[in-house]
Amino acid sequence: MPYKDEQLHEEKVFKDPVHRYVHVQDRVIWDLIATPEFQRLRRIKQLGTSYLTFHGAEHSRFSHSLGVYEIVRRIIGNFTDREHWDNGERLLCLCAALLHDLGHGPFSHSFEKVFKLDHEYFTQQIIRGDTQVHTILEQAEPGFAQKVADVIDKTYEDQLVVSLISSQIDADRMDYLQRDAYFTGVSYGHFDMERILRVMRPREDQAVIKYTGMHAVEDYIMSRYQMYWQVYFHPVTRSAEVILSKILHRAKYLYENQYTFKLEPFHFVAFFNERPTLDDYLKLDEAVVFYYFHLWQEEDDAVLRDLCERFMNRRLFKYIEFNPNQQMKDYQELYRLFQETGIDPDYYLVVDSSSDLPYDFYRPGEEEERLPINLLMSDGSLRELSRQSDIVDAISGKKRTDHKLYFPEDDLRSLDDGPVKQRIMELLHLDEPWKGARNHAD
Template identity: 75%
Template sequence: MAISGKLSEEKVFKDPVHRYIHVRDKLIWDLIGTKEFQRLRRIRQLGTTYLVFHGAEHSRFNHSLGVYEIVRRIVDDVFKGRPEWNDDDRLLSLCAALLHDLGHGPFSHSFEKVFHMDHEVFTRQILTGDTEVNAVLRQMGDDFPKKVAEVIGKTYENKQVVSLISSQIDADRMDYLQRDAYFTGVSYGHFDMERILRVMRPREDQVVIKQSGMHAVEDYIMSRYQMYWQVYFHPVTRSAEVILTKILHRAKQLHKDYYTFRQDPVHFYSIFEEEVTTEDYLKLDESVVMYYFQQWQEEADPILSDLCRRFMNRNLFQYAEFNPAATVEMKKLMELTALFKKAGIDPDYYLVVDSSSDLPYDFYRPGEEEERLPIHLQLPNGDLRELSRQSEIVDAISGKRRTDHKLYFPLDLIKDMSSKRTAKKRIMELLNV
C-alpha cells in the first residue's frame, strides 16, 4: 500500500467560516484538483435559496472544503495520540469528508425527486468508476476508493470513522449550518464549534462528547432547528423549488409526448429516459441547466415557457397555509382543482401542495436508519448518557417531527381571469386572497 506523501509546503485556502483551510497531504491536494471535484464549484450549496437570501451563492465546493477542514482538526488536533483512535484511519476520514457531496447534481433534491435519482449512488459511481478521483484514490491501494465510498455510504466497518461525517453531530452539519448562516446573513446558525471540537472524544464505535460540553451541543441543536425553519424551509424558497420541479416535470412530459423543442435538450435525454451514465451526469451543472431555462422561455409550449420565465425573473407562486389532514381542506383543494381546469389553468403545474418536515434530534429507535444514532455524553466517571436524558432543552424537542404544508398558486394568472369572473371570485374566496 502506497504511503501518501506530504506537500513540500502547506497549501491554505482563505475561508470566511474557518479562516483558513489547511492542506498538507499530497493526496488531498490532488483530489481537489480533479475535474469531478472542481465541478462542485458550479453547483450551489443551497439550490434556489439565492432567490430569497441573495448572498446564498456559495457552492458545494466551499462546503466540501469546510467539512474536510473540520475533520482535519478533529483527527490531527483532538484525536491524535488517543488510544481509542487509530491514526491509520486519518487519510480515509479526510478523503470521505472532502468527497462526501461529490455526487450532488444541479438543484440536487429537485432533480432527484423528478428523475428518481440518488446523489449517493452517483457519489459511489464517481469514486469507484473510471474517473480522475478514482485514479488519485487508487494511489493508496486498489481497495481504497471502495473504502471511501463505504464511509460515505455509512456501511464501513469502523462506525467511529463514519460518525465523523454522518451522525447527529458531525462535520457535515457543523460546516453547513455555519456556512449557510454566514452566506444568508442570518444569526441562527452560529454555535461554539471550537468548544464542541475540544470536548469530542473517540469511543469504541462512536464519537462522544464530554459532559462539560453539553451546553455547546444544545446550542448546536437549537441552531439547526432554527436554520431549518427560517432558511431551508422558507416558504418563498419552497415556491422557487416548486416552479423548478414543475419545469423539469413539464420538460420530461413534453419529451415523452415527442414534442419538438426549439432548444434541443441534449443534456437531458438520458435523464428523461432515466438511463443516466456517470459521464452524462458529470456534464450537468447549474450553469447548463440555467442555459436551458433561459432558452425555454421562448418555447412554443405555453406552460414550459411561462414556468421558465417565472423562474428566471423570480415571478414566484404565492402560497396559503394548508392542512391535508383536514377534510374541509381537501374538499377545498378538489373544488380549486375543478375551478382551475374550468379557467384553463392546468392544476398539475399551477396548484401545488408542498410539505416540509424536520426532526431536529432523535433518540435511538431500534431498527431505524443508522444516522439516527443519538449523541452520547461522557460523564466524568466514563459512563455514557444519551443527550436528551441529561438536557431538558433537547428533551423538549427530541423525537418531535415538525411538518408544514403550503398550497402554492399563481396569483397573477388568477387576477388576469377577466373572462371567468365567477370562477375567479370563487377561487379568490377559497384561497383567501
C-alpha cells in the first residue's frame, strides 16, 4: 500500500477536553505529529500573555492544532459521497488542518509585530524547507508539501479545501473559540458546533450552511464577538503584551547600540538583525524567551531590568480609557512630563489599540475582503447570512475599536510631591481612584 494511503494497525487517540478524543488513523498524520517541528508547538502558548489574566490559559498551539485537525476530520467524514466533494482531497485537508499554525513563534502576534514577521510565511517555509515535516509530506506524494503550503496560503485551486481551514466559519475558529473558553473559564465561546457540523454542506468554492442551522451560526458569531472583547482584547492581557513588546524593543535597541549583555542573546541576534533563517526561527520558543527574560532581570540597563521584572512577576501597567481624537494634547503633555521626571515615555507611556470586525460580507477592493457565510436555502439557492438573519445584519460590517493608555502607576505614585506629579495625577485621573486605572486583577 502506498505511504499516502497507509493506515495505522490500530487507531490512535488523544484525550481532549474539548472534543473528548482526537482520532488518528492515517500513518502520515501520525508521523507528522511526531516531528520536532510539530512537537515545538507544545512550547508555544495558544493565548500568549493571557495566562497572566486567566490563570488557566496555559494551553498550547499543539493542542489547538490537534483540535482543528479533528474538526476537519469530522467535516470531511460528513462530506463523503456528497456532490462537490472530491475525497481525493481528504489527506490534504487533514495535513493542512494539522499544520496550519506550524509557523507561530513565541507569544505569536506580539513577537511578530516587533520583528516584522509573518507566522503564515514561516508555516509555509517549514512545510517546504529542509525539515522532517517536508520529508514526510514528499514521501506521501511528490509535490504534496507545496499543495499543503498552497492551502495555508489560500492559493490552492480547490477553494472548498481552503474554506475548511480559513474562512469566516472554519475549523480553526470553531476550535479556538471553544478551547480558549474552556481554559480561560469563561462561558462566551461556547456554541452548538455539533449542529453546525451536521448542517455544513460542500459547494464548488466553499462550505455553506443549510438554512435550518442559521440560529447555530448566529450563536457562533456572537460567541466570537464576546470572546474577542472579553478575552482576546482584555485590557490586562494587553498590558502584559505592551510590556512584552517593550522588552523586545529595548533589547533590540541595546543590541544595535553595542550594549554589552551579561550573556550574549544568541537566540535573538538574527531577529535583532531582521534576518532570521528557518533554523533560527525553529530554535526560538517560549521556554528560551523566558530564560532570557529571567536573566535580564539582572541586567545593568535599568529599563530592560525593570520591564523584565514586571513581566516575570506580573507587576503590570495600569490603564485608562483613551480617545486619540480628543486626548492627543493630554498625551503630548504627559509625554513631556514623563521626560521631566526621568521616566522614559517611549517605554512607560503607551497607547494600545484593539479592533475587531465580527462578521462582514464581500466588499470588492477593500482591505481584507471577506467571503460571506452563505446559507443553502430549501430551493438550492444560496443566501448571504446577514440578509436572512436580523441578528447578524445588526453587526455586519461594524468595526469596533478600543484604545487604552498604559503607564506604571506604582512609579508615578512614588514620585516626589510637586506640581509635575500633581499634573500627571490629574491627567491620568489617579487622584480619583474610582475613575482611574482598574486593578490589574479585574
